[in-house]
Amino acid sequence: MTPIRHNHSDGDAVLDAVRDCVLAVGVRRTTLTDVARRAGVSRMTLYRRWPDVRSLVGDLMTREWVAVATGAMPERRPGTDTRALIVDGLVAGVEAFRAHPLFQKIVDVDPELLLPYVLDRRGASQEALIALLADALREGHADGSVRTGHAERQARAVLLIVQSFTLSLRTMTDEDDPDLNSEAFLAELRSILERTLTP
Structure with missing residues (x-):
């Protein structure tokens, strides 16, 4: 035993x-x-x-996704403003999520598990990511690198953008075309985030 x-x-x-x-x-x-x-x-x-297993998997996803998000945030470098750190971290985060074995397994085998968090309600991991983003955005407001606004609303809007790239990117890419491969779309994501956050 x-x-x-x-x-x-x-x-x-x-x-x-x-x-x-x-x-x-x-x-x-x-x-x-x-x-x-x-x-x-x-x-x-x-x-x-x-x-039940779903509640266990929910806690697992929260742990894994928050770890991916925090691990993707670059360390602050001299002369780098907060907006650059946020954008770099979000783009790296999308890449890390898409490469994460658990995320890939769920998308390939049990994609319906993600639907409630896309269509109906926010999950614990989304709440944690919003809180992390809102804190970073407030830092950007303070140093003048991020457009001022309601930090919580901005964080939710940015998460909507990033979430769509994470979940749906493969539906839009043609990996054999350099103008339409995932790298090209991640460059588009970077541009969207820069334009969204620049004062």
């Missing part, structure tokens, strides 16, 4: 386990039993915190 661990890393161990399961078989074929076995915890431990 697998020993049951009780420490502060149980949550991460469970999310790591559900990530491994989803990457192996997709969301629909992942069970709480599989996750518990892989994480080395009891099923009851999971049920106390997550009622």
